[in-house]
Amino acid sequence: MVFSYQPTPAHVDMPIHAASTQRRHFSPTSSSSRTIVSATLDLEDKIGAGQCSKVARNVNMENLRGNYLFPEIAMRELEHARRYPNEQLIRLGIGDTTQPIPRTIASAMAEQALALSTDRGYRGYGDEQGNKELRMAIANTMYRDMGLMWEEVFVSDGAQCDISRLQMLLGPRVTVAVPDPSFPAYVDSSIIVGQAGKFEEATGKHQNIVYMKCLPQDNFFPDLTNTPRTDIIFFCSPNNPTGAAATRSQFKRLVDFARSNGSIIVHDAAYSAYISDGSPKSIFEIPGAKEVAIEISSFSKFAGFTGVRLGWTVVPNELTYSSGFPLIKDYNRIVCTCFNGASNIAQAGGLACLSPEGRQALNKLIEFYRGNAEILVDAFQSVGLKAYGGKNSPYAWVHFPGTSSWDIFNKILEKTHIVTVPGVGFGPGGEEYIRVSAFGKKETMLEASERIKTLLYNNLN
Amino acid sequence: MSLQGQLSASISSSSSAFLAPSVFINSSRAVNVSVPSKRLGVCRCVATPTEEVTAYKTTVSRNANIAKLQAGYLFPEIARRRAAHLVKYPDAKVISLGIGDTTEPIPEVITSAMAQRSYALSTVEGYSGYGAEQGERPVRAAIASTFYKDLGIEEDDIFVSDGAKCDISRLQVVFGSDVTVAVQDPSYPAYVDSSVILGQTGLYQKDIQKYANIEYMKCSPENGFFPDLSTVARTDIIFFCSPNNPTGSAATREQLTQLVQFAKDNGSIIVYDSAYAMYMSDDNPRSIFEIPGAKEVALETASFSKYAGFTGVRLGWTVIPKQLLFSDGFPVAKDFNRIVCTCFNGASNISQAGGLACLSPEGLKAMHEVIGFYKENTQIIMETFNSLGFKVYGGTNAPYVWVHFPGQSSWDVFAEILEKTHVVTTPGSGFGPGGEGFIRVSAFGHRENVLEACRRFKQLYK
Numbered sequence: 001m002v003f004s005y006q007p008t009p010a011h012v013d014m015p016i017h018a019a020s021t022q023r024r025h026f027s028p029t030s031s032s033s034r035t036i037v038s039a040t041l042d043l044e045d046k047i048g049a050g051q052c053s054k055v056a057r058n059v060n061m062e063n064l065r066g067n068y069l070f071p072e073i074a075m076r077e078l079e080h081a082r083r084y085p086n087e088q089l090i091r092l093g094i095g096d097t098t099q100p101i102p103r104t105i106a107s108a109m110a111e112q113a114l115a116l117s118t119d120r121g122y123r124g125y126g127d128e129q130g131n132k133e134l135r136m137a138i139a140n141t142m143y144r145d146m147g148l149m150w151e152e153v154f155v156s157d158g159a160q161c162d163i164s165r166l167q168m169l170l171g172p173r174v175t176v177a178v179p180d181p182s183f184p185a186y187v188d189s190s191i192i193v194g195q196a197g198k199f200e201e202a203t204g205k206h207q208n209i210v211y212m213k214c215l216p217q218d219n220f221f222p223d224l225t226n227t228p229r230t231d232i233i234f235f236c237s238p239n240n241p242t243g244a245a246a247t248r249s250q251f252k253r254l255v256d257f258a259r260s261n262g263s264i265i266v267h268d269a270a271y272s273a274y275i276s277d278g279s280p281k282s283i284f285e286i287p288g289a290k291e292v293a294i295e296i297s298s299f300s301k302f303a304g305f306t307g308v309r310l311g312w313t314v315v316p317n318e319l320t321y322s323s324g325f326p327l328i329k330d331y332n333r334i335v336c337t338c339f340n341g342a343s344n345i346a347q348a349g350g351l352a353c354l355s356p357e358g359r360q361a362l363n364k365l366i367e368f369y370r371g372n373a374e375i376l377v378d379a380f381q382s383v384g385l386k387a388y389g390g391k392n393s394p395y396a397w398v399h400f401p402g403t404s405s406w407d408i409f410n411k412i413l414e415k416t417h418i419v420t421v422p423g424v425g426f427g428p429g430g431e432e433y434i435r436v437s438a439f440g441k442k443e444t445m446l447e448a449s450e451r452i453k454t455l456l457y458n459n460l461n
Numbered sequence: 462m463s464l465q466g467q468l469s470a471s472i473s474s475s476s477s478a479f480l481a482p483s484v485f486i487n488s489s490r491a492v493n494v495s496v497p498s499k500r501l502g503v504c505r506c507v508a509t510p511t512e513e514v515t516a517y518k519t520t521v522s523r524n525a526n527i528a529k530l531q532a533g534y535l536f537p538e539i540a541r542r543r544a545a546h547l548v549k550y551p552d553a554k555v556i557s558l559g560i561g562d563t564t565e566p567i568p569e570v571i572t573s574a575m576a577q578r579s580y581a582l583s584t585v586e587g588y589s590g591y592g593a594e595q596g597e598r599p600v601r602a603a604i605a606s607t608f609y610k611d612l613g614i615e616e617d618d619i620f621v622s623d624g625a626k627c628d629i630s631r632l633q634v635v636f637g638s639d640v641t642v643a644v645q646d647p648s649y650p651a652y653v654d655s656s657v658i659l660g661q662t663g664l665y666q667k668d669i670q671k672y673a674n675i676e677y678m679k680c681s682p683e684n685g686f687f688p689d690l691s692t693v694a695r696t697d698i699i700f701f702c703s704p705n706n707p708t709g710s711a712a713t714r715e716q717l718t719q720l721v722q723f724a725k726d727n728g729s730i731i732v733y734d735s736a737y738a739m740y741m742s743d744d745n746p747r748s749i750f751e752i753p754g755a756k757e758v759a760l761e762t763a764s765f766s767k768y769a770g771f772t773g774v775r776l777g778w779t780v781i782p783k784q785l786l787f788s789d790g791f792p793v794a795k796d797f798n799r800i801v802c803t804c805f806n807g808a809s810n811i812s813q814a815g816g817l818a819c820l821s822p823e824g825l826k827a828m829h830e831v832i833g834f835y836k837e838n839t840q841i842i843m844e845t846f847n848s849l850g851f852k853v854y855g856g857t858n859a860p861y862v863w864v865h866f867p868g869q870s871s872w873d874v875f876a877e878i879l880e881k882t883h884v885v886t887t888p889g890s891g892f893g894p895g896g897e898g899f900i901r902v903s904a905f906g907h908r909e910n911v912l913e914a915c916r917r918f919k920q921l922y923k
Contacts, residue, residue, distance in 0.1 A: 051757050054728025055697040057787035058637030061796045068802040071594070096590035106583035109811060113575035116567045116774070124562040124772040124905075128537070157623055157775075157809070164804035168630070168658060171524030172638070188803045192634060231521040262520025291517040306590040307810035308582070309623075320516065321523040330527050336534040337654045338630035343623070343809040344773035345575060439590075 060194045063206075069184045069425040070094045077419045084417065090448050092376070093419035095240070095394065095437040097304040099368065102361035105303065105352040112348035126341045129332065130155025130312070134347050137354040138312055142297070146284040152316050152328065154335055155350070157309040157342045159270050159298040160185050166266060166294065166313070167193040169327075169334050174231035179222055180211035180429030181241055183268065186234040187427065204428035213429050216388060216399070220244035224253060229261040235283075236268035238275060241426050241435035242397045243373075243389030245279040251286045258292040264319065264327075265293040270311075273302040273366050275392045290316035294327070299346075301369075301394065303353045303362050310346040369394040372445045373438035379449035380436075383456060396436040397423075408434050416451040526660040529672070535650045535891040536560045543885045550883065556914045558842075559885035561706070561860065561903040563770040565834060567815075568827030571769060574818035578811045592807045595798065596621025596778070600813045603820040604778055608738075608763070612750040618782055618794065620801055621816070623775040623808045625736050625764040626651050632732060632762070632779070633659045634804065635796045640697040643676035645688065647707055647892030647899070649734065652700040670894040679895050682854060682865070686710035690719060695727040701749075702734035704741060707892045707901040708863045709855015711745040717752050724758040730785065730793070731759035736777075739768050739832055741858045756782035760793065767860065767905075768828050769819045776812040835860045838911045839904035845915040846902075849922045860904040863889070867898055874900055882917035 066072065073093040081089050100106075115121025129135065129151075136150040143153075156162045163185045172194035178186045190196045190209060197208030205211055210230050212222030220242040235254060237246040246254070258265045265283065272281040283289045298311035315328040342350075352358045373390035380387035386399040400408045405422035412418055412434065421437070423430030438445065532538060539559045547555055581587025595601065601619040622628045629651050638660035644652045656662050656675060663673025671677055676696045678688035686708045701720060704711040712720070724731050733749040741747055749759045764777035781794040808816075818824045843856040852865040866874045871888035878886055878900070887903070889896030904911065 051725065052728070052786040052788055052790050053697075053724075053730050053758065054788050055636070055640060055730050057789055057791050058635060058639070058796065060637055061635065061799065064799060068799065071802050094591065098588070098590060100584055100588040101582045103583045106579050109579035109582075110576035113572045113579060113811065113815070116575075116770070117569045117572040118566055122564070122566040122770070124564060124770065125560065126773050158806050160806045161804065164634070168634070169524060169527070170521075171526055172660070173524075174521060185803060192800070192803065194638070231519075259517070262518070264519050264521050292519065304582075304588070304590070307592050307807070309806065309809040318516070320518045322518055322520045323523055324516070324518050325523050330524065333527060333530065333534065334658070336537050337651060337658065338627065340624050340626045340775065341773070343775040343812050345579070345811050346809050349579075 060192050063191050063196065063199060064188065065199060068188060069421070072425075073419065073421055076413070080413055080417070080419070087417045088447075090416075090418045090440075090444055090451070092436045092438070092440065092448060093421050095301065096439055097301060097306050097369075098439045098441065099304060099365055101304045101308075101349075102358065102365070104355070104357050104361060105349050108352035109308075109345050109349040112345050116344075123344050126344050126347070128336045128339060128341045129153075130342060131344070131347050131351075134351050134354075135312075137351055141354045141359075143282060143284060143314065146282065147290070148284060148314060148316065152314050154313045154315065154331065155342050155347060156311045156313060156335075156339070157346070158300060158311040159268060159296045159313075161339075162296045162311060162313045163266075163268075164189045164192070165334050165338065166296070166331070167195075168338065169331055170195075170232060175208060175210070175229075176232045176234065177210035177212055177227060177230040178234045178427070179220075179236060179239060180213050181423060181426030181433070182234065182236055183240045184426060186266075186268075204424070204431075211427060211429065214239070214242060214244070215429075216386070219247070219250070220388070221246055221250045224257045227257070229263065231263055233258060233263050233265045234268070235265055236270070237279070237283075238271040238392040240268075240271060240393070241395055241421070241423065241430065241433075243391070243393030243395050245275050245277065245392035248280050248286070251280050251283060251289075255283070255286045255289050255292055259288060262322070263292065265289075267293055267295045268297075269295050270298040271301055271393050272297065273362070274370055274394060276370065277391055279392065284314070284316075290318045292319070294319065299350055299353060302366070303349070303358075304365065305346070305349065305353075308343075308346045308349060310342055310350045368442075369438050372440065372442065375445045375449050376436050376438055376452075379452040382453060390438070394438045396438065398434045398436060400432055400434065403432060405431055405433055412456065416448075416455045418448055418451060526658055529657050529662065529664055530654065531665050534654060535887070538891075539885065539887055542879065546879055546883070546885075553883040554913075555883045555885065556906065556910045556917075557885045558903045558906060558911070558914055559887045561767070561905055563767060563772050563835075563905050564907055565770060565831050567770045567774075568824070568831065570821065570823045570827055571815050571818045575774075575811050575815040578814035582810075589810055592810050592813070594802045594805060594807045595619075596808060597810070597813050597817075600816050600820075601778075603817055607820045607825070609748060609750060609780065612748060613756065614750055614780055614782065618780050620779045620781065620797060621808050621813060622777045622779060622801075622805070623812070624766060624777040625734060625762045625779075627805075628762045628777060628779045629732070629734075630655045630658075631800050631804065632760070632797070633661075635793070635800050636661075636698060641674065641676070641695075643678055643693060643696040643699045643729075644893070645680045645701060645705065646677035646894060647680065647889060647896030648700065649702055649706045650892060652732075653893070670890065670897075677893060677895065680705070680708060680710065681895060682852065686854070687712055687716045690723045693723070695729065697729055699724060699729050699731045700734065701731055702736070703745070704737040704859035705855075706734075706737065706859065707855075707861055707887065707889065707896065707899075709857070709859035709861045710863075711741055711743055711858035714746050714752070717746055717749060717755075721749070721752045721755050721758055725754060728788070729758065731755075733759050733761040734763075735761055736764045737767060737859045738763065739828070740836065740860055742836070743858055745858065750780070750782070756784045758785070760785055760797075765816055765819060768832060769815070769824075770831065771812070771815070774812050774815060776808055776816045834908075835904050838906060838908065841911055841915055842902050842904055845918055849919065851922075856904075862902045862904065864900045864902060865898060866900060869898060871897055871899060878918075878921070882914070882921050884914045884917060 196206035214220040299305035376396040409422040423433030765771040855863040875888035889899030
């Protein structure tokens with residue numbers, strides 16, 4: 001994943017202390033320069049101006065290449081909008097939900113907020129693990145009949161945050177495997193914690209990470225027979241970005257693989273609500289999974305909570321380290337020390353999401369987004385491209401054989417003013433692919449579909 | 462409560478490291494489990510099948526850093542003891558002056574803003590998805606202008622978060638495992654605990670109650686709760702909290718100038734925790750950035766928790782000046798931004814709407830009133846212990862009273878107070894060895910509870 005290091009939108013104007021004599025621009029491996037804006041200096045700033053601390057930068061941070069993927073996309077989006085102020089930009093890049101939260105859920109949150117103004121309704125610190133009611137609702141709704149207990153559910157402010165908390169838990173010495181392509185937070189958090197080893201330009205991979213290639217011919221399921229043992233195996237079904245949902249038999253193969261290797265699977269089920277073909281929605285549907293797997297999930301794409309911030313992680317009691325020490329105890333310690341619980345208002349919303357009324361309303365939303373994805377998949381297929389996804393996910397994963405995904409990203413952006421995400425941003429296995437997100441109004445999807453069919457077709461031929 | 466029920470409650474906020482075996486009770490499989498010996502005696506597995514069945518174990522090694530931690534985090538341990546006490550005395554009217562948990566309702570001007578934002582999310586015009594990971598611009602701007610006006614701190618130096626405790630860990634992730642760290646002794650336990658988790662420390666040394674490789678800067682009545690910097694070894698990072706949790710001491714301008722100079726001389730970075738700044742009564746600096754030159758050596762973390770009763774709502778912020786650089790000139794703010802974008806996804810938009818309302822003129826006025834109320838509580842508690850002849854510290858600039866019990870184990874005093882008055886406090890040694898011989902009494906509570914607690918203290922110590 002190599003793209004030029006540029007400031008994120010929030011820091012576009014970030015000035016560097018002009019008098020700093022030890023200022024440097026970027027690490028030598030970065031390929032771009034950036035504008036330095038000199039700041040006007042107050043008198044007090046000139047005192048000791050240009051002094052750096054003697055604190056060495058964390059080598060793991062140096063190992064990160066450029067920006068996190070999605071701020072990079074946001075920045076390019078901004079640039080493009082500035083250059084073409086009269087064009088209608090269609091944002092199908094960052095997978096950001098667009099449809100309003102159902103009223104029943106929003107009201108529950110509003111009511112909780114107002115209750116905090118009353119003597120009876122005021123709540124201070126909640127349990128770091130989440131409100132018991134919500135934990136029970138998650139256990140009963142999402143893990144019914146899987147033998148999981150509410151105490152094994154840890155409510156959080158989202159899967160992205162939980163991934164990093166899990167990495168803090170696991171520490172720098174574990175080895176890690178990721179699907180290739182996959183959600184960039186697995187690799188990036190691995191680098192940050194110090195697991196990943198050096199980056200190899202030639203392969204686009206980090207030395208110590210095992211990249212499990214996912215190809216369309218195998219339903220994007222990794223070839224486990226050719227996968228070396230690692231301590232941790234990240235897995236995501238339905239996968240972001242390919243949209244592939246593992247079958248029951250594939251999940252079983254994965255669980256057996258982990259078991260025979262003594263590995264721990266971290267399964268990301270953030271999109272499980274989008275499954276429409278009967279594939280397993282939780283890894284815990286597979287017997288034996290409780291001894292080898294952790295599952296993370298999120299209300300973001302399920303309920304439009306991308307800004308509200310709510311998710312959860314399930315750590316089964318049976319999951320132990322080689323010493324027999326239960327992982328859940330250490331995860332609990334991390335949660336109590338490095339976190340202070342998800343917002344009580346967001347949690348009230350979560351509870352409403354899991355009510356029968358809430359679920360009904362959310363199912364409609366999910367149907368809507370899935371329908372959008374199908375429109376996009378159809379559009380790309382109609383111009384002769386192989387496009388995957390839609391059935392079990394809100395993304396279209398489109399193959400442009402023999403092309404660089406950043407080139408395609410740029411071409412699509414230039415010609416059709418549609419923002420997508422280049423597949424290589426999800427790992428070297430994503431090269432030649434583009435991810436197109438299906439979050440948006442129906443009209444937007446139809447307009448995008450039109451542009452793909454006319455402009456893209458014309459420019460590809 | 463059945464054994465099952467009691468033990469199933471163990472993994473909640475009242476859990477501690479001491480209840481490990483209980484998790485197996487919840488398992489649907491009845492197996493013989495090998496349990497580390499120090500945890501035996503609390504409970505065992507319920508059923509033993511006739512043949513020996515060994516529980517499956519992965520071959521993943523436990524993170525050695527976490528293994529260094531001695532017990533549960535301090536406050537869940539206090540909660541656990543409180544819960545145990547309630548089981549023992551189900552009819553006791555237990556009063557909690559332990560965990561610093563706010564108790565008074567949030568002013569309506571703030572909650573109605575949050576309710577409005579909630580409703581707005583159900584409309585086409587008002588819906589918003591992912592926010593900027595650094596926080597919504599109006600919130601960042603309001604924080605900059607409210608707290609850092611004329612200090613040369615700009616909107617984009619502000620990173621809005623879900624609280625200072627979370628930010629401390631994110632900062633530790635930025636710094637990594639190779640930095641050395643200094644903390645005040647006593648201090649808020651998250652600094653030390655996050656340091657251990659990140660691998661910055663050596664093993665815990667039971668005889669001195671300290672982790673190897675952390676520099677503990679003693680803060681005692683003898684040195685006016687400001688460390689003698691001439692005796693402090695250089696570390697990369699210096700955690701400093703003022704007004705201080707738990708001592709309540711607020712550093713003077715002179716002291717902070719010394720601290721900034723010390724950091725400058727040593728090339729260190731100060732992590733300045735200002736979570737209680739609005740409780741200041743004295744004319745001491747509220748922000749480290751009031752000290753000239755601080756922007757090159759310090760970053761500051763803060764929170765709405767104790768100002769707006771947002772302990773459950775979750776909102777705080779961290780300020781990182783552009784001038785704060787690593788030894789190679791790389792700006793600390795850029796790495797923090799990267800962490801915020803990768804390991805975090807922004808504070809809840811609803812909480813941020815509340816934060817914005819907090820910083821409106823009406824909101825600020827309302828927050829000052831609530832803070833004033835807790836300060837009155839603090840006064841009452843201080844007067845009580847003073848009248849009983851105790852040496853009492855803190856209170857003036859923070860919602861905590863730091864009471865000296867010379868020559869006594871603070872856990873013993875904590876237990877005695879709990880047993881005899883049903884009042885929960887916090888033992889000083891939970892904040893570090895420098896807290897031994899002290900008890901922290903927190904002033905968050907309904908007025909009647911605080912008055913009642915003080916009546917009971919008077920009974921016990923008359």
